[in-house]
Structure formats: structure tokens, C-alpha cells
Amino acid sequence: MTRVCLVCMGNICRSPMAEVVLRRVLSDHGLAGQVVVDSAGTGGWHAGMPMDERALDTLSRHGYDGSLHRARQFDKGWFGDRELVLAMDRDNLRELRRLAPRGAEVRLFRSFDPAAPEGAEVPDPYYGGIDGFLDVLRMVEAAAEGLAEHLAARGGLPG
Structure with missing residues (x-):
């Protein structure tokens, strides 16, 4: 089982949107049973709150359900349980790399978009x-889509 965590600043907009979308895409690619997806924020001020209403509305209007999301803060102990930690931007990438142990795979989420x-x-x-x-x-x-194709080519494993 591969675990992927998507990370932004507060975990109420970008990373939960990415989490909901990635779950659907992985399911569409037949990887739902091989890859577990979650999300978090580098900051904890929104912990326990639902997704931003504008994010939720955007997802809903496009056939996604983000209603169960509750924000949480990334814990550096999670690196041991997640093979891939993906940041939404360079600021969060820097923070995650500062927290990461040697060998942790931390990169930008959009690095999987070939375009x-x-x-x-x-x-x-x-x-x-x-x-x-x-x-x-x-x-x-x-x-x-790019991440799902990447994982499918590697049997659900990052790399």
C-alpha cells in the first residue's frame, strides 16, 4: 500500500481539493486499493474546520464531494508512514523539506503534470x-492524472 499526503498551508483549499480529486482519479485508474491519499496543512490554525466553502462549491459543481473533509496540521512523524509527500507550492515544499528525514520523497504536486x-x-x-x-x-x-499514470506504471509505488 502506497500512502500519499498532499500539503498546503491551512488544509482548507488546495490540498483538500487535490485529495478529493486524486482519490477519484486513482479509482478511475484502478489504483484505489493500492494508494491511500490524505492531506494536511503546514499550519494548524484551521485544524478541525471543514473545507473553504468556495473550494467545496467548486468541487461540488464538478461532481466531487469534499463534505467530509476536516483540516489538520501535518506532523513530521507522518514521514515514516507516507511514501510521497506533495506540496502545493514552494513555501510549503521548503517547510516540508525542513521537517523531512533523509530519504523522504517530498516534491511539488504539479511536478506530475507533464504540461x-x-x-x-x-x-x-x-x-x-x-x-x-x-x-x-x-x-x-x-x-x-499525471500522478495516477506515474503510480500505475510503477505498480502503485512512487519513484
Whole structure:
């Protein structure tokens, strides 16, 4: 079983959207039983809260259900249980790498989108309008497809 954790800052917008999308995409690729997906934030100020309503609405309008999500903070002890930790942006990537033990696989989520430029991030839509959430959805759908293909080619294993 491979475990993947998606990480943003507060775990109420980007990473939970990516979690919901990735679960669906993995299921579509026949990997649901081989890959476990969760999400967290590097900060804990939203812990226990549901997903941002704009994120939830965007997912819902596109056939996804994020209603069960509750935010939580990433714990450095999780590196031992997760083969792949994926950050939404470079700031969170830096923080995760600071916490990570040697050998942990930590990278940007969009690195799995073959159409994204190197170093591409999923921008934080929190302080913007609803269009930013739709942009995030499109980015995470593309990255999720790329990650699913990557994992399928390796029998569900990162690498």
C-alpha cells in the first residue's frame, strides 16, 4: 500500500481539493486499493474546520464531494508512514523539506503534470475570487492524472 499526503498551508483549499480529486482519479485508474491519499496543512490554525466553502462549491459543481473533509496540521512523524509527500507550492515544499528525514520523497504536486512548467505551483486561491478555485481544480486534475499514470506504471509505488 502506497500512502500519499498532499500539503498546503491551512488544509482548507488546495490540498483538500487535490485529495478529493486524486482519490477519484486513482479509482478511475484502478489504483484505489493500492494508494491511500490524505492531506494536511503546514499550519494548524484551521485544524478541525471543514473545507473553504468556495473550494467545496467548486468541487461540488464538478461532481466531487469534499463534505467530509476536516483540516489538520501535518506532523513530521507522518514521514515514516507516507511514501510521497506533495506540496502545493514552494513555501510549503521548503517547510516540508525542513521537517523531512533523509530519504523522504517530498516534491511539488504539479511536478506530475507533464504540461506544467518545471517548478509550477498550485497558487493559493484563498484571498481571491471563485475563478481562482476553478483554476486550482483544473491544475489539480491535471497533476492527479499525471500522478495516477506515474503510480500505475510503477505498480502503485512512487519513484
